[in-house]
Amino acid sequence: MSKSTINDVARLAGVSIKTVSRVVNRESGVRDATREKVEKAIAELNYWPNQSARDLAASRAHLICLVYDDPSAYKLPSSGYIIRLQEGVLRVCRSLGYELLIHPCNYRNDDVESELKFLIQRARPTGIVLAAPLSNIPKIVRAISATGTPLVRLSPGQKLSKEMVVATNDREFAAEMTCYLASLGHRRIGFITGHPRHKAVGHRFEGYKAGLKASGLTFSEELVAAGDNSFGSGEAAALKLLDRKSRPTAIFAANDDMAVGVLRVADRLGIRVPDELSIAGCDDITLAEQIHPALTTIRQPFAAMAEKATLMLVKGTEESEAPKGTVIVPGALKIRESTGPAPG
Amino acid sequence: MSKSTINDVARLAGVSIKTVSRVVNRESGVRDATREKVEKAIAELNYWPNQSARDLAASRAHLICLVYDDPSAYKLPSSGYIIRLQEGVLRVCRSLGYELLIHPCNYRNDDVESELKFLIQRARPTGIVLAAPLSNIPKIVRAISATGTPLVRLSPGQKLSKEMVVATNDREFAAEMTCYLASLGHRRIGFITGHPRHKAVGHRFEGYKAGLKASGLTFSEELVAAGDNSFGSGEAAALKLLDRKSRPTAIFAANDDMAVGVLRVADRLGIRVPDELSIAGCDDITLAEQIHPALTTIRQPFAAMAEKATLMLVKGTEESEAPKGTVIVPGALKIRESTGPAPG
DNA sequence: ATCAAGGTTGACAACGCTGTCAAAAAGACT
DNA sequence: AGTCTTTTTGACAGCGTTGTCAACCTTGAT
Known part of the structure; x- marks a missing residue:
């Protein structure tokens, strides 16, 4: 392990420590020849600046x-x-x-x-x-x-x-997902809302409505169930939505945890996914890809x-x-x- | 934001900076009265030592x-x-x-x-x-x-x-799990081995054998299938084990990913878990608790x-x-x- | 009182680097 | 060559702490 300091480098390169400092910090105003000399010395001594000292001197922390x-x-x-x-x-x-x-x-x-x-x-x-x-x-x-x-x-x-x-852009991609579902021929697209305090999922609800409108579908409270972002609430909401006489052919949940809940309920009720029911979530949690069938969702960046x-x-x-x-x-x-x- | 230094504290407390340093570093040899004075000053000024300076001076990084x-x-x-x-x-x-x-x-x-x-x-x-x-x-x-x-x-x-x-103690708890399964009355306990390069899962296999012996059961190659730690290999191994004439009543996989694969296969084959087949894994991955039925496993500390x-x-x-x-x-x-x- | 021993405290020089500013070198023009 | 400008370089003083070591108090024993 090297424990050479800026001084060693300066001595070896035959310049002042300030010049070494300049090279290390890529400051301008160092002649190329000088820079090369210094860089060679740095390489030779395997020098690396002491972070504590830099931060202290510059009174800024990296x-x-x-x-x-x-x-x-x-x-x-x-x-x-x-x-x-x-x-x-x-x-x-x-x-x-x-x-x-x-x-x-x-x-x-x-x-x-x-x-x-x-x-x-x-x-x-x-x-x-x-x-x-x-x-x-x-x-x-x-x-x-x-x-x-x-x-x-x-x-x-x-x-x-x-x-x-x-x-x-929660709003935009929720709209996009809704449009995608509509483009698959779905006319009754259900939505499961998320926790009211979680703003992002609120935007997704708006996006859902916007997507419906963009696809020429009308919004109906009938197709909406409330959740709270949890797996369990997704199950409950799914039960509610799927119990209705004309049940949705697609359910879009405001997050993946709830979508997985829907998936489980569908499985339990013997509803085949995606043949009889399409399910989409949002977040792309790890589980989304591992579950069967793998969940269509939105990958958050x-x-x-x-x-x-x-x-x-x-x-x-x-x-x-x-x-x-x-x-x-x-x-x-x-x-x-x-x-x-x-x-x- | 405070940006008071050790100097400010020293001045306020009426001592030298070295004494403040001593108090801050809990060094011995400071009279109680002094220590209290200093501590009061520190609190009052909301002082916190500069880490860069400490590390530099002491030439050690925290x-x-x-x-x-x-x-x-x-x-x-x-x-x-x-x-x-x-x-x-x-x-x-x-x-x-x-x-x-x-x-x-x-x-x-x-x-x-x-x-x-x-x-x-x-x-x-x-x-x-x-x-x-x-x-x-x-x-x-x-x-x-x-x-x-x-x-x-x-x-x-x-x-x-x-x-x-x-x-x-991979070996020990794998043995323990095996004994636990045996204590539930299982006589044919299958095992799915893990990736050969992963030593820990190798220990689990040894533990499995030891557990069998401790429970008075005999080891049989018939009951072992090879996996590579992946979900997919768990499925394949499960298929192999469950296909045999006298199939195991319990399967212990060297890790949870593979155990989840077994779970999925059992589900697909219509084998009820745990009624007809017990499944145990190892690692306690997040999924283990979320899946249905929740996976018996070993929580690694x-x-x-x-x-x-x-x-x-x-x-x-x-x-x-x-x-x-x-x-x-x-x-x-x-x-x-x-x-x-x-x-x- | 006096002194030694031990417990407390402080002065000051590092620690390795950057910022400032002045000095030196290099160019640009006469 | 001489002068002025610009570029490049270096000397030096910090940055806020700790380590060293000497100086200072106490204390208890004489």
Whole structure:
């Protein structure tokens, strides 16, 4: 292991440490010949700058903090979501020389706010990427904002704001899914709404209505059942929808967990999927692909969103003008086995 | 946001910065009265030490690096595993003031070794927690060892070694599961082996045999089918086992993915679980609890293992004697719906 | 009181780097 | 060659902490 310092490099290259620093930091105004000398010395000594020293001297930390709802606080099958977020942030961090600090946090705790302030004070990150659903919780957003740390929120219901937000187009792709179902010949397309506090799923409901209209179908309360994003509520809603005299030939659930619930109910009732009933979800959870029949759903671009968010944070810090406003990263339909032509 | 330094605290408390440093670092030899004065000043100024400066001055980083197989490199449903590892490491990090650097890495890349050396040189972590399956790959272990960074490997086949290793008792709990099935009256207990390169699942096979012997049952090749840890191979193996004239009344798969495959096959063949066939897996993946019937399996203590590993790393650094050898963290049987009394 | 021993405290120099600003070198023109 | 401008380089002072070591108090024993 090398433990050579900038001094060693400077001595070997026959320049001052400042010049080495310039080369390392890719600053302009270094003659090519000099740069090469220094680079050779760096390579030879296997030198790598001491991050602590850099951060201290420049009084800035090369650190991005990703804050998300703690999955260990309760049985959450959402680990895939988190991994994808991490993936996106890491991609940017690696390429730009930042480090990633992950902070699962339980918003049900009374002291989340001080926990976050504590974290920020301790780590002094360059910026924070705040994942949903935390990004929708005012007290959390406020606690972070109060510290003055740059913050990018992920998909907090897409309402435009002056803060930095990265969202996806829930409304649009829900409409697209609805149109897709209609294009398969379905006329009675049911919808299962999600948890009222979860804004994104609200947008999907709107998208569903828009899709119906775009396909020349009329909206009917008859075809809507309420869920709360949970598997169980999906089952209950499915039971309700499928019990009706003229039952839907397709059911679009506001998220995959509920869609899987529908799938289970259909199985139990002996309704063949997709022959007799098409089922679509939203989120593309890991299970969606493993279940049988594989679930048609919408893949949320979590990694891409996180990547974008991190980029905004870094750009905002390194360049003078911090990017503001909402950036949309579109989701993509994943057509799999659970949807097919309308029966009859 | 406070940006007070140790100087401000020292001035307010009327002591030298060194004394403040002593209080902050809980060093002995500070009079109680002094300590209290300082603590009051710290609280009042909302002071928190600058990590970069500390690390620089003490030339040590408060950093743990968790290296695991990159789940984004291929479709892995293993995100739950990673999340639990992170959880364990984070618990220790938080309580001991360390930070966690996560590093998913794809061992299929040719340049993993330089990638890791690069990472280590750049981040200079206190130590590295290396998760399976990476912990079983010699070139990776070697690359890290070569840097001299303290390393704890997670469950690399449990072979005793002089290095730091945290493993679980695959053999023992597989035996236990087998005995449990036998105790339910099963006499023909099938087993689906896992990927030959994955040592842990090999231990499970041994445990299965030991369990049979302990239960007074004889081992028969007839009851064993080979898999490769994948869902699909579980299905294939199940088909093979269930096709035989005197088919097993219970199937124990070396991992959950394959067990779920068995479940699906049973469903397709109209074999009721657990009435006609008991199925057990191993790992307690997220899906195990969500599937119907919920899968009896063995919960691997991933979080606890990671926690233990991190602790070893920190203790090894902070105390003079580094803990060596293998530490075993036992897994736990999770009896759920997919196992029941033997038919007849 | 006086002194040694031990417990507390502080002065000051690192730690390895970056920011500032001035000095030196290199070009550009007479 | 001389002067002015621009580019390139370096000296040096921090950044906020810890390690070292000497100086300072206490205490208890004489």
